[in-house]
Amino acid sequence: MTTPIKPQPDPAYALAMGQLLVLYTQVDQFIMEACADRLNRAPDLDSKMGLAKQVGDECRHVAIQHEWMMQFGVDNSPVIADTALDELHTHFRSLDWIDFLTELYLVIEALGSQAVEQIVPLADPGTRQSLQVPLQDELDHVAFGLKELDKALARLSDEERRRRLGQMPERINALVAWLEGQHLPIASWFEDVGSNYPQLCELLRLRRDELLVELAA
């Protein structure tokens, strides 16, 4: 009796999905470190507890992804250079609480996990399974970030609140531009796993606008 051959994913798909998994894992590790770094400067016990929980969640995501990447046979050399990550850490350390929340939660968590969500239906069963727990937690993280932003904005005068809300699109665009400046072939990775990249970018723009409207309400 012959052993059935396990279907092998298309090599271009496997390579691109592998690189996206490495990117996702590096970003999760960055978030874990940024949240840990911010813990003692968070404004109250609730925000400290939220950040501490998230450190644990991201730690679990990194472990899950490492385990899956090993099984999937991914070359897990970093796709974002250490120097770029150091630069990003320095930038995040320099941000006040509102800017930290805006950049970490509106951009990295909300838009990042939205992008990951888009590839779930296109992914092979193992990858899809590996993303299940992380993506579920990311919903909590986005909710935490939005709640904290609401709280922080509510502490301001009306004029200052309007000013900070008005600055958000620019902050979001600056961080997105920094990410684009890393010149990662993200568009072709997404296309190679079967996603329509221009459509994804449009979806992320809509999501960004929706989040900003939600905050300003």
Ligand SMILES: [Fe+2]
């Ligand atoms: Fe995560």
Ligand SMILES: [Fe+2]
């Ligand atoms: Fe997260």
